[in-house]
Amino acid sequence: MCQGSCLNQLPQSTFYSMVLDSYQFKNLDLKVQKQVGEILSELIKSKNPALLGEYKSNMRVFAYDIGRKYRIIYNVNWSNDTIEFI
Helix, strand or coil, rough: CCCCCCCCCHHHHHHHHHCCCCHHCCCCCCCHHHHHHHHHHHHHHHHHHHCCCCCEECCCEEEEEEEEEEEEEEECEEEEEEEECC
């Protein structure tokens, strides 16, 4: 199994079921869960997911803010065409 998300190796439905089963996701309220699902779908479908987040140079990752309380942290691996969610 891959670390993070190997989107080009997993069917999209398998990826979503992994997210939905995660402890962190289950602890979010329903409104935030819906937002996370929409954002993940947007990132996966994007030709350039780096443009959707803000680059955090001190950590060398991208952050997609969800309101003031949550964010999705990820890296884009261009050579493998994958997004690694951290």
